[in-house]
Amino acid sequence: MKSHVKALVVGGGAIGTSIAYHLARAGWDDVMLLERDELTSGSTWHAAGLLPLFNMSYATTHIHKYSVEFYKSLEAETGLNAGFSIVGNLRMAQTDARMDEYMLYASTAETAEVPYEWMTPAQIKDRWPLVRTEDLKGAIYHPTDGYINPADVTMAMAKGARQRGVLIERKWQVDGYEWTGSDWRVTVTKMVERGGNLVPSEEQQVITAEHVVTATGNHAQRTARLLGIKMPAIPVEHQFIVTEPDPELVAYRQNGGAEHPVLRDADAKWYVREERGGWILGPYERNAPARFAYGVPDSFRADLFPLDLERIEEEYMSMIHRIPSSETVGLKDDFNGPICYTPDGNPLIGPAPGLRNMWLAEGFSFGITAAGGTGHYLAQLMVEGEAEIDMASLDPKRYGSWMTTDYAVAKNEEAYEHVYILHHPDEEREAARPLRTSPAYDRQKAAGAQFGQVNGWERPNYYAPEGFDDHAARSFRRGGWWQHAVDEAKAIREGVGLIDATAFTKHLLKGPGATAFLDWFTCNKLPKIGRINLTYALTTAGTTRTEYTIVRLAEDEYYLVSAGAWTAYDSDFLMKAIEDKIPDFGWISCHDVTTQWGVFAIAGPKSRDVLNSLIRDADPATALTNKRFPWLSCREIELGMCPVRAIRVAYTGELGWELHHPIEMQNYLWDQLISAGEPHGLKLVGARAQNWLRQEKSYRAFGTELGRDATPLEADLPRFVDLSKDFHGKQAMADTGIRAKCVTLLIDGPADADPWGREALYDGDTKVGRLTSGGYSVAFGKSIGMGYVSPDLATPGKKLKVRMFDQLWDATITEDSPYDPTNATIRKDA
Ligand SMILES: Cc1cc2nc3c(=O)[nH]c(=O)nc-3n(C[C@H](O)[C@H](O)[C@H](O)COP(=O)(O)OP(=O)(O)OC[C@H]3O[C@@H](n4cnc5c(N)ncnc54)[C@H](O)[C@@H]3O)c2cc1C
Numbered sequence: 150m151k152s153h154v155k156a157l158v159v160g161g162g163a164i165g166t167s168i169a170y171h172l173a174r175a176g177w178d179d180v181m182l183l184e185r186d187e188l189t190s191g192s193t194w195h196a197a198g199l200l201p202l203f204n205m206s207y208a209t210t211h212i213h214k215y216s217v218e219f220y221k222s223l224e225a226e227t228g229l230n231a232g233f234s235i236v237g238n239l240r241m242a243q244t245d246a247r248m249d250e251y252m253l254y255a256s257t258a259e260t261a262e263v264p265y266e267w268m269t270p271a272q273i274k275d276r277w278p279l280v281r282t283e284d285l286k287g288a289i290y291h292p293t294d295g296y297i298n299p300a301d302v303t304m305a306m307a308k309g310a311r312q313r314g315v316l317i318e319r320k321w322q323v324d325g326y327e328w329t330g331s332d333w334r335v336t337v338t339k340m341v342e343r344g345g346n347l348v349p350s351e352e353q354q355v356i357t358a359e360h361v362v363t364a365t366g367n368h369a370q371r372t373a374r375l376l377g378i379k380m381p382a383i384p385v386e387h388q389f390i391v392t393e394p395d396p397e398l399v400a401y402r403q404n405g406g407a408e409h410p411v412l413r414d415a416d417a418k419w420y421v422r423e424e425r426g427g428w429i430l431g432p433y434e435r436n437a438p439a440r441f442a443y444g445v446p447d448s449f450r451a452d453l454f455p456l457d458l459e460r461i462e463e464e465y466m467s468m469i470h471r472i473p474s475s476e477t478v479g480l481k482d483d484f485n486g487p488i489c490y491t492p493d494g495n496p497l498i499g500p501a502p503g504l505r506n507m508w509l510a511e512g513f514s515f516g517i518t519a520a521g522g523t524g525h526y527l528a529q530l531m532v533e534g535e536a537e538i539d540m541a542s543l544d545p546k547r548y549g550s551w552m553t554t555d556y557a558v559a560k561n562e563e564a565y566e567h568v569y570i571l572h573h574p575d576e577e578r579e580a581a582r583p584l585r586t587s588p589a590y591d592r593q594k595a596a597g598a599q600f601g602q603v604n605g606w607e608r609p610n611y612y613a614p615e616g617f618d619d620h621a622a623r624s625f626r627r628g629g630w631w632q633h634a635v636d637e638a639k640a641i642r643e644g645v646g647l648i649d650a651t652a653f654t655k656h657l658l659k660g661p662g663a664t665a666f667l668d669w670f671t672c673n674k675l676p677k678i679g680r681i682n683l684t685y686a687l688t689t690a691g692t693t694r695t696e697y698t699i700v701r702l703a704e705d706e707y708y709l710v711s712a713g714a715w716t717a718y719d720s721d722f723l724m725k726a727i728e729d730k731i732p733d734f735g736w737i738s739c740h741d742v743t744t745q746w747g748v749f750a751i752a753g754p755k756s757r758d759v760l761n762s763l764i765r766d767a768d769p770a771t772a773l774t775n776k777r778f779p780w781l782s783c784r785e786i787e788l789g790m791c792p793v794r795a796i797r798v799a800y801t802g803e804l805g806w807e808l809h810h811p812i813e814m815q816n817y818l819w820d821q822l823i824s825a826g827e828p829h830g831l832k833l834v835g836a837r838a839q840n841w842l843r844q845e846k847s848y849r850a851f852g853t854e855l856g857r858d859a860t861p862l863e864a865d866l867p868r869f870v871d872l873s874k875d876f877h878g879k880q881a882m883a884d885t886g887i888r889a890k891c892v893t894l895l896i897d898g899p900a901d902a903d904p905w906g907r908e909a910l911y912d913g914d915t916k917v918g919r920l921t922s923g924g925y926s927v928a929f930g931k932s933i934g935m936g937y938v939s940p941d942l943a944t945p946g947k948k949l950k951v952r953m954f955d956q957l958w959d960a961t962i963t964e965d966s967p968y969d970p971t972n973a974t975i976r977k978d979a
Pocket residue numbers: 159160161162163164165183184185186187188189190191192193194195196197198199200321322323324364365366367368387388389484485486487488489510511512513514515516517518519
């Protein structure tokens with residue numbers, strides 16, 4: 150046992166072991182891993198070992214892909230065979246909608262270079278005659294996918310880690326963390342066996358670690374308590390059963406039949422694979438309960454829950470339907486273990502909120518598949534400062550302090566149940582809603598709002614007539630909501646629309662150090678008092694960490710507005726940077742005021758007329774003219790009795806204002822705007838129309854075009870980068886160069902579908918990039934998208950192709966801002 154290390158990894162499951170291995174491989178030579186019991190004694194020992202490459206998330210697809218490649222190389226390095234069987238993975242589709250899902254996924258797979266093939270029912274039957282196919286539409290097949298022995302691969306990674314100098318200590322439990330200001334003092338307790346239980350002994354030590362990574366699996370809630378943070382990682386029961394040998398399968402294999410790929414009947418909610426002549430059935434059934442919401446009891450070691458056969462009866466019967474020979478085969482074994490989940494089903498990987506040098510790798514539901522890639526990319530993040538892929542979608546701070554145990558339980562159970570549902574890109578999940586509502590929620594609901602959830606907030610996606618069923622309206626193509634979004638987008642282009650943007654993240658920053666700090670922290674010039682600027686905070690790698698609209702309220706006072714989905718993520722980064730820089734720049738106070746300010750965005754050629762009738766001013770006729778209220782400026786105004794911080798900017802790219810108002814006066818302001826808007830035909834507008842409109846203006850969005858895998862110059866935003874000043878990440882941004890460039894494309898796609906922003910882009914037959922956003926343009930009457938292509942192709946007029954529904958469709962790169970490129974409508978005077 151060492152008393153001082155550079156990095157301490159807590160937890161010896163697949164995840165912790167891989168992280169220790171990859172930290173050593175990345176060059177950190179002083180790494181120790183502590184495990185309270187035996188390696189693999191957590192969820193890892195009872196995993197089925199499947200390695201599904203299929204994943205709708207770009208970041209997770211990269212992580213899984215790395216794992217599969219990495220596991221292939223482990224035996225050569227360690228001499229240990231992890232039992233990697235590359236048998237392929239066959240995802241069957243019973244419906245056309247499921248085939249649509251696979252076709253959207255296939256385009257994502259192409260962007261990550263994950264190979265796949267299409268199979269007809271006849272082709273499936275030809276190769277695997279035991280599978281019933283007459284009710285199938287087809288399948289997508291991943292030839293490079295398969296399964297591995299989870300314990301063996303973990304032991305191989307442990308051996309590889311030891312070979313690279315990592316010290317692995319078992320039977321030591323981490324019981325306390327204390328940050329000294331420069332390193333962690335970690336209290337560890339020797340664990341001993343007593344009466345079959347694993348219990349703490351009297352023996353304790355304190356270890357000093359510069360960095361700590363927690364990979365504590367089902368113990369995440371205890372880890373969270375020890376660290377004084379919140380983590381929505383709570384396990385759910387997951388079972389799989391193993392059958393006796395199936396005589397027909399045994400005969401088929403004896404006659405030279407190839408091993409079945411891992412079979413996935415998503416519409417029936419299960420996977421099946423061969424196991425010693427029999428079958429393993431793994432269902433993702435309804436009503437699987439969350440467990441250990443407040444921690445794992447001492448008595449639960451490498452234990453299992455009793456099998457609940459009734460709960461998986463439906464899936465069991467459907468396996469028999471799909472593989473008729475399995476009907477007469479008895480059950481040999483069963484596993485019902487805790488599988489850690491998070492509300493969106495993705496793990497929590499990255500810096501812990503509010504803490505220094507504390508890294509989380511928790512909440513893994515596909516931890517065997519994710520282990521290799523997690524170790525690789527987290528090690529990059531820790532050692533180099535950034536990973537080569539954007540890890541934001543996996544960042545632990547995507548959940549704010551509003552998150553509670555009940556929320557995590559409800560959402561994690563839902564995430565489990567949703568593993569095999571149709572993953573419509575316009576899906577909105579129901580559990581734990583409504584939770585965070587702006588005051589106008591009830592009014593919006595009464596007006597027909599169909600809500601989506603962003604960072605826990607209810608936000609109208611679009612408005613529809615009474616009785617409209619959003620669930621039935623979802624599709625991989627143009628859903629039932631599409632026409633409503635078209636009408637809303639047109640209202641903004643031709644009349645006036647009102648959008649609720651209350652979820653925006655807002656920070657108030659002031660003090661003698663504020664100006665120098667922001668000048669260093671962001672890459673654009675700071676605005677003058679009363680003006681606003683769009684700007685970016687960069688990572689150490691020179692890529693985009695956050696996009697801000699900065700409003701300068703006074704010489705040393707700023708109001709920062711950033712994306713609504715990322716409040717805790719933005720706040721943590723900002724607060725830590727301020728803390729670091731106060732000694733250099735002077736005192737700065739910073740407050741997250743997100744929930745104190747509501748925001749309505751009013752936009753459209755008639756928006757000034759609506760506001761004119763509400764504004765109280767000595768000279769109302771001129772209050773909103775270009776002279777008194779120019780574009781990109783901010784004014785404190787009064788609308789009726791509501792004090793409003795109005796900002797003349799519109800994310801829709803039309804004449805408009807953002808109306809930031811005291812949250813407690815929101816309903817008053819809403820009612821005023823609705824009645825003043827009525828004579829002008831004001832229409833309520835949701836996030837979907839707004840997302841389309843901003844693409845017509847080439848406005849990049851954070852989380853899609855803007856992220857930690859591209860610099861602002863790659864996002865093609867040089868006008869927001871002031872190269873004459875020094876700022877954080879500047880040199881790294883310059884050193885990175887332009888690897889790919891952001892472009893806007895108008896697309897002649899299928900008549901019934903628009904891209905979603907995950908599709909691969911082609912130049913002839915060569916893949917040259919990917920879409921990051923997609924939708925429909927009301928201004929051009931066709932599909933639109935934004936994405937990244939090789940810089941040499943990023944020229945207006947260049948013809949490319951977009952893969953949608955397994956076909957290539959024409960697309961043309963446009964000038965930036967194809968709609969109103971001179972901003973004439975935004976700047977329009979009264
Ligand atoms: C039935 C079932 C089937 C599954 N099948 C698959 C599959 O086919 N494919 C797949 O990818 N995934 C599968 N999974 C999920 C997979 O098992 C997990 O995602 C994975 O094992 C998580 O690994 P981990 O390292 O995060 O956690 P764990 O394996 O649980 O490891 C965490 C470790 O941390 C230790 N620890 C906790 N607290 C402390 C502390 N304070 N000090 C020291 N040590 C500590 C624990 O003892 C434990 O060993 C399955 C899960 C179940 C339940």
